[in-house]
Amino acid sequence: MTDNTVEKQPLTLLGLGAMGTALARAWLAAGHPLTVWNRSPERARPLAAEGASVAGTVAEAVAASRLTVICLLDDASVDEALTGADLTGKDLVDLTTSTPDRARALAVRADGRGARFMDGGIMAVPPMIGAPGSGAHVFYSGSRALFDTHRDTLAVPAATSYVGEDAGFAALHDVALLSAMDGMFAGISHAFALIRKEDIDPVAFAPLLADWLVAMTPSVHTVAAQLADGDYTREVVSSLAMQVAGNATLLRTAEEQGVSAELLTPYMALMERLLADGRGDESTTGVVDLLAR
Structure with a gap:
Protein backbone atom coordinates (compact mmCIF):
# COMPACT_ATOMS: atom_id res chain seq x y z
CA MET A 1 0.00 0.00 0.00
CA THR A 2 1.45 3.37 -0.98
CA ASP A 3 1.50 6.51 1.13
CA ASN A 4 -0.84 8.06 -1.41
CA THR A 5 -3.38 5.29 -0.82
CA VAL A 6 -3.13 5.66 2.94
CA GLU A 7 -3.99 9.35 2.70
CA LYS A 8 -7.19 8.75 0.75
CA GLN A 9 -10.28 8.82 2.92
CA PRO A 10 -12.71 5.92 2.55
CA LEU A 11 -16.36 6.75 1.97
CA THR A 12 -19.72 5.21 1.17
CA LEU A 13 -22.02 6.19 -1.68
CA LEU A 14 -25.72 5.34 -1.76
CA GLY A 15 -27.26 5.54 -5.22
CA LEU A 16 -25.79 4.66 -8.61
CA GLY A 17 -27.89 6.48 -11.13
CA ALA A 18 -26.16 8.57 -13.77
CA MET A 19 -24.95 11.17 -11.26
CA GLY A 20 -24.10 8.65 -8.55
CA THR A 21 -22.07 6.56 -10.98
CA ALA A 22 -20.18 9.64 -12.13
CA LEU A 23 -19.40 10.55 -8.52
CA ALA A 24 -18.28 6.99 -7.78
CA ARG A 25 -15.91 6.90 -10.73
CA ALA A 26 -14.38 10.23 -9.74
CA TRP A 27 -13.60 9.01 -6.22
CA LEU A 28 -12.30 5.66 -7.45
CA ALA A 29 -10.08 7.36 -10.02
CA ALA A 30 -8.64 9.53 -7.24
CA GLY A 31 -7.81 6.43 -5.18
CA HIS A 32 -10.48 6.67 -2.49
CA PRO A 33 -11.63 3.34 -1.02
CA LEU A 34 -15.32 3.34 -1.92
CA THR A 35 -18.26 1.27 -0.71
CA VAL A 36 -21.37 1.50 -2.86
CA TRP A 37 -24.99 0.45 -2.58
CA ASN A 38 -27.81 0.61 -5.08
CA ARG A 39 -31.34 -0.73 -4.98
CA SER A 40 -30.70 -2.51 -8.30
CA PRO A 41 -27.47 -4.49 -7.64
CA GLU A 42 -26.61 -4.83 -11.32
CA ARG A 43 -25.70 -1.14 -11.47
CA ALA A 44 -22.90 -1.79 -9.00
CA ARG A 45 -21.17 -4.52 -11.00
CA PRO A 46 -19.14 -2.26 -13.33
CA LEU A 47 -17.95 -0.26 -10.32
CA ALA A 48 -16.96 -3.44 -8.50
CA ALA A 49 -14.75 -4.25 -11.47
CA GLU A 50 -13.16 -0.81 -11.03
CA GLY A 51 -12.38 -1.40 -7.36
CA ALA A 52 -15.50 -0.47 -5.41
CA SER A 53 -16.76 -2.63 -2.55
CA VAL A 54 -20.44 -3.48 -3.02
CA ALA A 55 -22.66 -3.61 0.07
CA GLY A 56 -25.74 -5.78 0.11
CA THR A 57 -27.73 -3.46 2.35
CA VAL A 58 -27.77 0.22 3.26
CA ALA A 59 -26.98 -0.65 6.86
CA GLU A 60 -23.87 -2.53 5.73
CA ALA A 61 -22.84 0.33 3.44
CA VAL A 62 -23.23 3.02 6.11
CA ALA A 63 -21.33 0.91 8.64
CA ALA A 64 -18.36 0.65 6.26
CA SER A 65 -17.31 4.31 6.41
CA ARG A 66 -17.53 7.37 8.60
CA LEU A 67 -18.64 9.46 5.59
CA THR A 68 -21.76 8.47 3.64
CA VAL A 69 -22.83 10.40 0.56
CA ILE A 70 -26.40 9.96 -0.70
CA CYS A 71 -27.41 10.54 -4.31
CA LEU A 72 -30.82 8.97 -4.83
CA LEU A 73 -33.86 9.70 -6.96
CA ASP A 74 -35.96 11.71 -4.51
CA ASP A 75 -36.74 12.45 -0.87
CA ALA A 76 -38.86 9.34 -0.42
CA SER A 77 -35.95 7.18 -1.62
CA VAL A 78 -33.65 8.80 0.94
CA ASP A 79 -36.11 8.22 3.79
CA GLU A 80 -36.61 4.61 2.83
CA ALA A 81 -32.91 3.93 2.36
CA LEU A 82 -31.90 5.30 5.75
CA THR A 83 -34.57 3.42 7.68
CA GLY A 84 -32.82 0.89 9.87
CA ALA A 85 -29.27 2.15 9.30
CA ASP A 86 -27.24 3.03 12.39
CA ALA A 105 -35.96 18.51 8.25
CA LEU A 106 -33.47 15.79 7.30
CA ALA A 107 -30.75 17.61 9.25
CA VAL A 108 -32.93 17.53 12.37
CA ARG A 109 -33.65 13.82 11.97
CA ALA A 110 -29.98 13.02 11.33
CA ASP A 111 -28.98 14.91 14.46
CA GLY A 112 -31.60 12.97 16.43
CA ARG A 113 -30.00 9.74 15.23
CA GLY A 114 -26.50 10.80 16.26
CA ALA A 115 -25.12 11.91 12.88
CA ARG A 116 -23.65 15.12 11.57
CA PHE A 117 -25.46 16.28 8.43
CA MET A 118 -24.77 18.39 5.40
CA ASP A 119 -26.89 18.98 2.30
CA GLY A 120 -25.48 19.57 -1.18
CA GLY A 121 -26.74 21.17 -4.37
CA ILE A 122 -24.99 19.91 -7.50
CA MET A 123 -24.54 22.50 -10.25
CA ALA A 124 -23.50 20.06 -12.98
CA VAL A 125 -24.62 17.23 -15.22
CA PRO A 126 -22.94 13.80 -14.93
CA PRO A 127 -20.38 14.27 -17.75
CA MET A 128 -19.00 17.31 -15.91
CA ILE A 129 -18.26 15.35 -12.72
CA GLY A 130 -14.57 14.62 -12.22
CA ALA A 131 -13.66 16.48 -15.41
CA PRO A 132 -11.03 19.18 -14.80
CA GLY A 133 -12.11 22.59 -16.04
CA SER A 134 -15.73 21.53 -16.60
CA GLY A 135 -17.12 24.10 -14.19
CA ALA A 136 -18.84 21.45 -12.06
CA HIS A 137 -19.70 22.89 -8.66
CA VAL A 138 -21.47 21.75 -5.50
CA PHE A 139 -22.94 24.00 -2.82
CA TYR A 140 -22.81 22.59 0.72
CA SER A 141 -24.63 23.71 3.86
CA GLY A 142 -25.13 22.33 7.34
CA SER A 143 -22.44 21.15 9.75
CA ARG A 144 -19.34 23.28 9.26
CA ALA A 145 -17.28 20.74 11.17
CA LEU A 146 -18.36 18.02 8.74
CA PHE A 147 -17.40 20.17 5.77
CA ASP A 148 -13.99 20.99 7.24
CA THR A 149 -13.34 17.32 7.99
CA HIS A 150 -14.19 16.07 4.50
CA ARG A 151 -13.43 19.11 2.35
CA ASP A 152 -10.69 17.45 0.29
CA THR A 153 -12.71 14.31 -0.38
CA LEU A 154 -15.81 16.27 -1.39
CA ALA A 155 -13.72 18.41 -3.75
CA VAL A 156 -12.68 15.40 -5.85
CA PRO A 157 -15.77 15.20 -8.11
CA ALA A 158 -16.42 18.95 -8.32
CA ALA A 159 -15.46 22.30 -6.86
CA THR A 160 -17.08 23.07 -3.51
CA SER A 161 -18.60 26.10 -1.80
CA TYR A 162 -19.78 26.11 1.80
CA VAL A 163 -22.73 28.49 2.05
CA GLY A 164 -23.79 28.32 5.69
CA GLU A 165 -24.79 26.38 8.79
CA ASP A 166 -28.45 26.47 7.72
CA ALA A 167 -28.86 23.07 6.07
CA GLY A 168 -31.36 24.52 3.60
CA PHE A 169 -29.00 27.06 2.06
CA ALA A 170 -27.33 24.69 -0.42
CA ALA A 171 -30.68 23.71 -1.94
CA LEU A 172 -31.76 27.36 -1.93
CA HIS A 173 -28.65 28.44 -3.84
CA ASP A 174 -29.14 25.55 -6.25
CA VAL A 175 -32.81 26.31 -6.97
CA ALA A 176 -32.26 30.07 -7.19
CA LEU A 177 -29.62 29.60 -9.88
CA LEU A 178 -31.69 27.01 -11.72
CA SER A 179 -34.70 29.34 -11.62
CA ALA A 180 -32.62 32.10 -13.21
CA MET A 181 -31.53 29.62 -15.86
CA ASP A 182 -35.15 28.73 -16.61
CA GLY A 183 -35.97 32.40 -17.06
CA MET A 184 -33.06 32.75 -19.47
CA PHE A 185 -34.21 29.70 -21.43
CA ALA A 186 -37.70 31.21 -21.63
CA GLY A 187 -36.26 34.34 -23.22
CA ILE A 188 -34.16 32.27 -25.61
CA SER A 189 -37.24 30.29 -26.65
CA HIS A 190 -39.20 33.48 -27.32
CA ALA A 191 -36.36 34.98 -29.34
CA PHE A 192 -36.06 31.93 -31.59
CA ALA A 193 -39.85 31.77 -31.95
CA LEU A 194 -39.86 35.33 -33.30
CA ILE A 195 -37.52 34.44 -36.16
CA ARG A 196 -38.76 30.89 -36.66
CA LYS A 197 -40.89 31.53 -39.76
CA GLU A 198 -38.56 34.05 -41.37
CA ASP A 199 -35.63 33.61 -43.71
CA ILE A 200 -33.20 33.96 -40.81
CA ASP A 201 -30.77 31.15 -40.13
CA PRO A 202 -31.07 30.22 -36.43
CA VAL A 203 -27.46 29.04 -36.45
CA ALA A 204 -26.31 32.44 -37.65
CA PHE A 205 -28.62 34.17 -35.15
CA ALA A 206 -27.37 32.12 -32.17
CA PRO A 207 -24.02 33.95 -31.69
CA LEU A 208 -25.82 37.29 -31.69
CA LEU A 209 -28.20 36.04 -29.02
CA ALA A 210 -25.43 34.50 -26.91
CA ASP A 211 -23.30 37.65 -27.04
CA TRP A 212 -26.29 39.82 -26.10
CA LEU A 213 -27.09 37.66 -23.07
CA VAL A 214 -23.47 37.78 -21.94
CA ALA A 215 -23.48 41.57 -22.29
CA MET A 216 -26.58 41.80 -20.08
CA THR A 217 -25.43 39.52 -17.26
CA PRO A 218 -23.44 42.20 -15.34
CA SER A 219 -26.81 43.75 -14.47
CA VAL A 220 -27.11 41.17 -11.68
CA HIS A 221 -24.50 43.15 -9.73
CA THR A 222 -26.54 46.34 -10.05
CA VAL A 223 -29.67 44.54 -8.84
CA ALA A 224 -27.74 43.10 -5.88
CA ALA A 225 -26.36 46.52 -4.93
CA GLN A 226 -29.82 48.09 -5.14
CA LEU A 227 -31.33 45.36 -2.97
CA ALA A 228 -28.52 45.79 -0.44
CA ASP A 229 -28.91 49.57 -0.01
CA GLY A 230 -32.59 49.96 -0.90
CA ASP A 231 -31.98 52.61 -3.55
CA TYR A 232 -33.68 51.32 -6.69
CA THR A 233 -32.83 54.49 -8.59
CA ARG A 234 -29.10 53.79 -8.26
CA GLU A 235 -27.26 53.47 -11.59
CA VAL A 236 -30.53 53.32 -13.55
CA VAL A 237 -29.85 53.47 -17.29
CA SER A 238 -33.24 52.39 -18.58
CA SER A 239 -35.98 53.33 -16.13
CA LEU A 240 -39.03 51.25 -15.37
CA ALA A 241 -41.23 53.77 -17.19
CA MET A 242 -39.08 53.47 -20.32
CA GLN A 243 -39.13 49.68 -20.18
CA VAL A 244 -42.89 49.47 -19.73
CA ALA A 245 -43.34 51.77 -22.73
CA GLY A 246 -40.98 49.56 -24.72
CA ASN A 247 -42.93 46.45 -23.80
CA ALA A 248 -45.67 47.52 -26.17
CA THR A 249 -43.30 47.08 -29.09
CA LEU A 250 -42.31 43.62 -27.89
CA LEU A 251 -45.94 42.58 -27.65
CA ARG A 252 -46.89 44.03 -31.03
CA THR A 253 -43.96 42.28 -32.68
CA ALA A 254 -44.94 38.97 -31.12
CA GLU A 255 -48.49 39.40 -32.45
CA GLU A 256 -47.23 40.31 -35.93
CA GLN A 257 -44.98 37.24 -35.97
CA GLY A 258 -47.74 34.96 -34.77
CA VAL A 259 -45.87 34.20 -31.55
CA SER A 260 -47.50 33.76 -28.15
CA ALA A 261 -46.33 36.31 -25.59
CA GLU A 262 -47.13 34.04 -22.64
CA LEU A 263 -43.48 33.80 -21.59
CA LEU A 264 -43.21 37.60 -21.39
CA THR A 265 -46.52 38.81 -20.01
CA PRO A 266 -46.17 37.66 -16.37
CA TYR A 267 -43.00 39.72 -15.96
CA MET A 268 -44.50 42.65 -17.81
CA ALA A 269 -47.53 42.59 -15.52
CA LEU A 270 -45.28 42.94 -12.47
CA MET A 271 -43.51 45.89 -14.09
CA GLU A 272 -46.87 47.58 -14.74
CA ARG A 273 -47.82 47.15 -11.07
CA LEU A 274 -44.67 48.99 -10.03
CA LEU A 275 -45.34 51.76 -12.52
CA ALA A 276 -48.90 52.14 -11.22
CA ASP A 277 -47.38 52.66 -7.75
CA GLY A 278 -45.49 55.70 -9.08
CA ARG A 279 -42.07 54.07 -9.28
CA GLY A 280 -41.33 54.85 -12.93
CA ASP A 281 -37.92 56.37 -12.20
CA GLU A 282 -36.65 53.16 -10.61
CA SER A 283 -35.15 50.08 -12.20
CA THR A 284 -37.09 46.81 -12.34
CA THR A 285 -35.52 45.64 -9.07
CA GLY A 286 -38.81 46.26 -7.27
CA VAL A 287 -40.16 43.14 -8.97
CA VAL A 288 -38.09 41.16 -6.47
CA ASP A 289 -40.10 42.65 -3.62
CA LEU A 290 -43.40 41.95 -5.35
CA LEU A 291 -42.43 38.29 -5.77
CA ALA A 292 -41.14 37.95 -2.20
CA ARG A 293 -44.30 39.23 -0.52
Whole structure:
Protein backbone atom coordinates (compact mmCIF):
# COMPACT_ATOMS: atom_id res chain seq x y z
CA MET A 1 0.00 0.00 0.00
CA THR A 2 1.45 3.37 -0.98
CA ASP A 3 1.50 6.51 1.13
CA ASN A 4 -0.84 8.06 -1.41
CA THR A 5 -3.38 5.29 -0.82
CA VAL A 6 -3.13 5.66 2.94
CA GLU A 7 -3.99 9.35 2.70
CA LYS A 8 -7.19 8.75 0.75
CA GLN A 9 -10.28 8.82 2.92
CA PRO A 10 -12.71 5.92 2.55
CA LEU A 11 -16.36 6.75 1.97
CA THR A 12 -19.72 5.21 1.17
CA LEU A 13 -22.02 6.19 -1.68
CA LEU A 14 -25.72 5.34 -1.76
CA GLY A 15 -27.26 5.54 -5.22
CA LEU A 16 -25.79 4.66 -8.61
CA GLY A 17 -27.89 6.48 -11.13
CA ALA A 18 -26.16 8.57 -13.77
CA MET A 19 -24.95 11.17 -11.26
CA GLY A 20 -24.10 8.65 -8.55
CA THR A 21 -22.07 6.56 -10.98
CA ALA A 22 -20.18 9.64 -12.13
CA LEU A 23 -19.40 10.55 -8.52
CA ALA A 24 -18.28 6.99 -7.78
CA ARG A 25 -15.91 6.90 -10.73
CA ALA A 26 -14.38 10.23 -9.74
CA TRP A 27 -13.60 9.01 -6.22
CA LEU A 28 -12.30 5.66 -7.45
CA ALA A 29 -10.08 7.36 -10.02
CA ALA A 30 -8.64 9.53 -7.24
CA GLY A 31 -7.81 6.43 -5.18
CA HIS A 32 -10.48 6.67 -2.49
CA PRO A 33 -11.63 3.34 -1.02
CA LEU A 34 -15.32 3.34 -1.92
CA THR A 35 -18.26 1.27 -0.71
CA VAL A 36 -21.37 1.50 -2.86
CA TRP A 37 -24.99 0.45 -2.58
CA ASN A 38 -27.81 0.61 -5.08
CA ARG A 39 -31.34 -0.73 -4.98
CA SER A 40 -30.70 -2.51 -8.30
CA PRO A 41 -27.47 -4.49 -7.64
CA GLU A 42 -26.61 -4.83 -11.32
CA ARG A 43 -25.70 -1.14 -11.47
CA ALA A 44 -22.90 -1.79 -9.00
CA ARG A 45 -21.17 -4.52 -11.00
CA PRO A 46 -19.14 -2.26 -13.33
CA LEU A 47 -17.95 -0.26 -10.32
CA ALA A 48 -16.96 -3.44 -8.50
CA ALA A 49 -14.75 -4.25 -11.47
CA GLU A 50 -13.16 -0.81 -11.03
CA GLY A 51 -12.38 -1.40 -7.36
CA ALA A 52 -15.50 -0.47 -5.41
CA SER A 53 -16.76 -2.63 -2.55
CA VAL A 54 -20.44 -3.48 -3.02
CA ALA A 55 -22.66 -3.61 0.07
CA GLY A 56 -25.74 -5.78 0.11
CA THR A 57 -27.73 -3.46 2.35
CA VAL A 58 -27.77 0.22 3.26
CA ALA A 59 -26.98 -0.65 6.86
CA GLU A 60 -23.87 -2.53 5.73
CA ALA A 61 -22.84 0.33 3.44
CA VAL A 62 -23.23 3.02 6.11
CA ALA A 63 -21.33 0.91 8.64
CA ALA A 64 -18.36 0.65 6.26
CA SER A 65 -17.31 4.31 6.41
CA ARG A 66 -17.53 7.37 8.60
CA LEU A 67 -18.64 9.46 5.59
CA THR A 68 -21.76 8.47 3.64
CA VAL A 69 -22.83 10.40 0.56
CA ILE A 70 -26.40 9.96 -0.70
CA CYS A 71 -27.41 10.54 -4.31
CA LEU A 72 -30.82 8.97 -4.83
CA LEU A 73 -33.86 9.70 -6.96
CA ASP A 74 -35.96 11.71 -4.51
CA ASP A 75 -36.74 12.45 -0.87
CA ALA A 76 -38.86 9.34 -0.42
CA SER A 77 -35.95 7.18 -1.62
CA VAL A 78 -33.65 8.80 0.94
CA ASP A 79 -36.11 8.22 3.79
CA GLU A 80 -36.61 4.61 2.83
CA ALA A 81 -32.91 3.93 2.36
CA LEU A 82 -31.90 5.30 5.75
CA THR A 83 -34.57 3.42 7.68
CA GLY A 84 -32.82 0.89 9.87
CA ALA A 85 -29.27 2.15 9.30
CA ASP A 86 -27.24 3.03 12.39
CA LEU A 87 -26.21 6.65 11.92
CA THR A 88 -24.54 7.06 15.30
CA GLY A 89 -21.21 8.86 14.88
CA LYS A 90 -21.61 9.05 11.10
CA ASP A 91 -21.20 11.99 8.74
CA LEU A 92 -24.08 12.17 6.28
CA VAL A 93 -24.06 14.24 3.06
CA ASP A 94 -27.22 14.29 0.95
CA LEU A 95 -26.73 15.28 -2.70
CA THR A 96 -30.26 14.27 -3.70
CA THR A 97 -32.06 17.18 -5.39
CA SER A 98 -34.52 18.58 -2.87
CA THR A 99 -35.92 21.74 -1.28
CA PRO A 100 -34.52 23.92 1.53
CA ASP A 101 -37.19 22.87 4.05
CA ARG A 102 -36.68 19.22 3.22
CA ALA A 103 -32.93 19.56 3.84
CA ARG A 104 -33.58 21.26 7.18
CA ALA A 105 -35.96 18.51 8.25
CA LEU A 106 -33.47 15.79 7.30
CA ALA A 107 -30.75 17.61 9.25
CA VAL A 108 -32.93 17.53 12.37
CA ARG A 109 -33.65 13.82 11.97
CA ALA A 110 -29.98 13.02 11.33
CA ASP A 111 -28.98 14.91 14.46
CA GLY A 112 -31.60 12.97 16.43
CA ARG A 113 -30.00 9.74 15.23
CA GLY A 114 -26.50 10.80 16.26
CA ALA A 115 -25.12 11.91 12.88
CA ARG A 116 -23.65 15.12 11.57
CA PHE A 117 -25.46 16.28 8.43
CA MET A 118 -24.77 18.39 5.40
CA ASP A 119 -26.89 18.98 2.30
CA GLY A 120 -25.48 19.57 -1.18
CA GLY A 121 -26.74 21.17 -4.37
CA ILE A 122 -24.99 19.91 -7.50
CA MET A 123 -24.54 22.50 -10.25
CA ALA A 124 -23.50 20.06 -12.98
CA VAL A 125 -24.62 17.23 -15.22
CA PRO A 126 -22.94 13.80 -14.93
CA PRO A 127 -20.38 14.27 -17.75
CA MET A 128 -19.00 17.31 -15.91
CA ILE A 129 -18.26 15.35 -12.72
CA GLY A 130 -14.57 14.62 -12.22
CA ALA A 131 -13.66 16.48 -15.41
CA PRO A 132 -11.03 19.18 -14.80
CA GLY A 133 -12.11 22.59 -16.04
CA SER A 134 -15.73 21.53 -16.60
CA GLY A 135 -17.12 24.10 -14.19
CA ALA A 136 -18.84 21.45 -12.06
CA HIS A 137 -19.70 22.89 -8.66
CA VAL A 138 -21.47 21.75 -5.50
CA PHE A 139 -22.94 24.00 -2.82
CA TYR A 140 -22.81 22.59 0.72
CA SER A 141 -24.63 23.71 3.86
CA GLY A 142 -25.13 22.33 7.34
CA SER A 143 -22.44 21.15 9.75
CA ARG A 144 -19.34 23.28 9.26
CA ALA A 145 -17.28 20.74 11.17
CA LEU A 146 -18.36 18.02 8.74
CA PHE A 147 -17.40 20.17 5.77
CA ASP A 148 -13.99 20.99 7.24
CA THR A 149 -13.34 17.32 7.99
CA HIS A 150 -14.19 16.07 4.50
CA ARG A 151 -13.43 19.11 2.35
CA ASP A 152 -10.69 17.45 0.29
CA THR A 153 -12.71 14.31 -0.38
CA LEU A 154 -15.81 16.27 -1.39
CA ALA A 155 -13.72 18.41 -3.75
CA VAL A 156 -12.68 15.40 -5.85
CA PRO A 157 -15.77 15.20 -8.11
CA ALA A 158 -16.42 18.95 -8.32
CA ALA A 159 -15.46 22.30 -6.86
CA THR A 160 -17.08 23.07 -3.51
CA SER A 161 -18.60 26.10 -1.80
CA TYR A 162 -19.78 26.11 1.80
CA VAL A 163 -22.73 28.49 2.05
CA GLY A 164 -23.79 28.32 5.69
CA GLU A 165 -24.79 26.38 8.79
CA ASP A 166 -28.45 26.47 7.72
CA ALA A 167 -28.86 23.07 6.07
CA GLY A 168 -31.36 24.52 3.60
CA PHE A 169 -29.00 27.06 2.06
CA ALA A 170 -27.33 24.69 -0.42
CA ALA A 171 -30.68 23.71 -1.94
CA LEU A 172 -31.76 27.36 -1.93
CA HIS A 173 -28.65 28.44 -3.84
CA ASP A 174 -29.14 25.55 -6.25
CA VAL A 175 -32.81 26.31 -6.97
CA ALA A 176 -32.26 30.07 -7.19
CA LEU A 177 -29.62 29.60 -9.88
CA LEU A 178 -31.69 27.01 -11.72
CA SER A 179 -34.70 29.34 -11.62
CA ALA A 180 -32.62 32.10 -13.21
CA MET A 181 -31.53 29.62 -15.86
CA ASP A 182 -35.15 28.73 -16.61
CA GLY A 183 -35.97 32.40 -17.06
CA MET A 184 -33.06 32.75 -19.47
CA PHE A 185 -34.21 29.70 -21.43
CA ALA A 186 -37.70 31.21 -21.63
CA GLY A 187 -36.26 34.34 -23.22
CA ILE A 188 -34.16 32.27 -25.61
CA SER A 189 -37.24 30.29 -26.65
CA HIS A 190 -39.20 33.48 -27.32
CA ALA A 191 -36.36 34.98 -29.34
CA PHE A 192 -36.06 31.93 -31.59
CA ALA A 193 -39.85 31.77 -31.95
CA LEU A 194 -39.86 35.33 -33.30
CA ILE A 195 -37.52 34.44 -36.16
CA ARG A 196 -38.76 30.89 -36.66
CA LYS A 197 -40.89 31.53 -39.76
CA GLU A 198 -38.56 34.05 -41.37
CA ASP A 199 -35.63 33.61 -43.71
CA ILE A 200 -33.20 33.96 -40.81
CA ASP A 201 -30.77 31.15 -40.13
CA PRO A 202 -31.07 30.22 -36.43
CA VAL A 203 -27.46 29.04 -36.45
CA ALA A 204 -26.31 32.44 -37.65
CA PHE A 205 -28.62 34.17 -35.15
CA ALA A 206 -27.37 32.12 -32.17
CA PRO A 207 -24.02 33.95 -31.69
CA LEU A 208 -25.82 37.29 -31.69
CA LEU A 209 -28.20 36.04 -29.02
CA ALA A 210 -25.43 34.50 -26.91
CA ASP A 211 -23.30 37.65 -27.04
CA TRP A 212 -26.29 39.82 -26.10
CA LEU A 213 -27.09 37.66 -23.07
CA VAL A 214 -23.47 37.78 -21.94
CA ALA A 215 -23.48 41.57 -22.29
CA MET A 216 -26.58 41.80 -20.08
CA THR A 217 -25.43 39.52 -17.26
CA PRO A 218 -23.44 42.20 -15.34
CA SER A 219 -26.81 43.75 -14.47
CA VAL A 220 -27.11 41.17 -11.68
CA HIS A 221 -24.50 43.15 -9.73
CA THR A 222 -26.54 46.34 -10.05
CA VAL A 223 -29.67 44.54 -8.84
CA ALA A 224 -27.74 43.10 -5.88
CA ALA A 225 -26.36 46.52 -4.93
CA GLN A 226 -29.82 48.09 -5.14
CA LEU A 227 -31.33 45.36 -2.97
CA ALA A 228 -28.52 45.79 -0.44
CA ASP A 229 -28.91 49.57 -0.01
CA GLY A 230 -32.59 49.96 -0.90
CA ASP A 231 -31.98 52.61 -3.55
CA TYR A 232 -33.68 51.32 -6.69
CA THR A 233 -32.83 54.49 -8.59
CA ARG A 234 -29.10 53.79 -8.26
CA GLU A 235 -27.26 53.47 -11.59
CA VAL A 236 -30.53 53.32 -13.55
CA VAL A 237 -29.85 53.47 -17.29
CA SER A 238 -33.24 52.39 -18.58
CA SER A 239 -35.98 53.33 -16.13
CA LEU A 240 -39.03 51.25 -15.37
CA ALA A 241 -41.23 53.77 -17.19
CA MET A 242 -39.08 53.47 -20.32
CA GLN A 243 -39.13 49.68 -20.18
CA VAL A 244 -42.89 49.47 -19.73
CA ALA A 245 -43.34 51.77 -22.73
CA GLY A 246 -40.98 49.56 -24.72
CA ASN A 247 -42.93 46.45 -23.80
CA ALA A 248 -45.67 47.52 -26.17
CA THR A 249 -43.30 47.08 -29.09
CA LEU A 250 -42.31 43.62 -27.89
CA LEU A 251 -45.94 42.58 -27.65
CA ARG A 252 -46.89 44.03 -31.03
CA THR A 253 -43.96 42.28 -32.68
CA ALA A 254 -44.94 38.97 -31.12
CA GLU A 255 -48.49 39.40 -32.45
CA GLU A 256 -47.23 40.31 -35.93
CA GLN A 257 -44.98 37.24 -35.97
CA GLY A 258 -47.74 34.96 -34.77
CA VAL A 259 -45.87 34.20 -31.55
CA SER A 260 -47.50 33.76 -28.15
CA ALA A 261 -46.33 36.31 -25.59
CA GLU A 262 -47.13 34.04 -22.64
CA LEU A 263 -43.48 33.80 -21.59
CA LEU A 264 -43.21 37.60 -21.39
CA THR A 265 -46.52 38.81 -20.01
CA PRO A 266 -46.17 37.66 -16.37
CA TYR A 267 -43.00 39.72 -15.96
CA MET A 268 -44.50 42.65 -17.81
CA ALA A 269 -47.53 42.59 -15.52
CA LEU A 270 -45.28 42.94 -12.47
CA MET A 271 -43.51 45.89 -14.09
CA GLU A 272 -46.87 47.58 -14.74
CA ARG A 273 -47.82 47.15 -11.07
CA LEU A 274 -44.67 48.99 -10.03
CA LEU A 275 -45.34 51.76 -12.52
CA ALA A 276 -48.90 52.14 -11.22
CA ASP A 277 -47.38 52.66 -7.75
CA GLY A 278 -45.49 55.70 -9.08
CA ARG A 279 -42.07 54.07 -9.28
CA GLY A 280 -41.33 54.85 -12.93
CA ASP A 281 -37.92 56.37 -12.20
CA GLU A 282 -36.65 53.16 -10.61
CA SER A 283 -35.15 50.08 -12.20
CA THR A 284 -37.09 46.81 -12.34
CA THR A 285 -35.52 45.64 -9.07
CA GLY A 286 -38.81 46.26 -7.27
CA VAL A 287 -40.16 43.14 -8.97
CA VAL A 288 -38.09 41.16 -6.47
CA ASP A 289 -40.10 42.65 -3.62
CA LEU A 290 -43.40 41.95 -5.35
CA LEU A 291 -42.43 38.29 -5.77
CA ALA A 292 -41.14 37.95 -2.20
CA ARG A 293 -44.30 39.23 -0.52
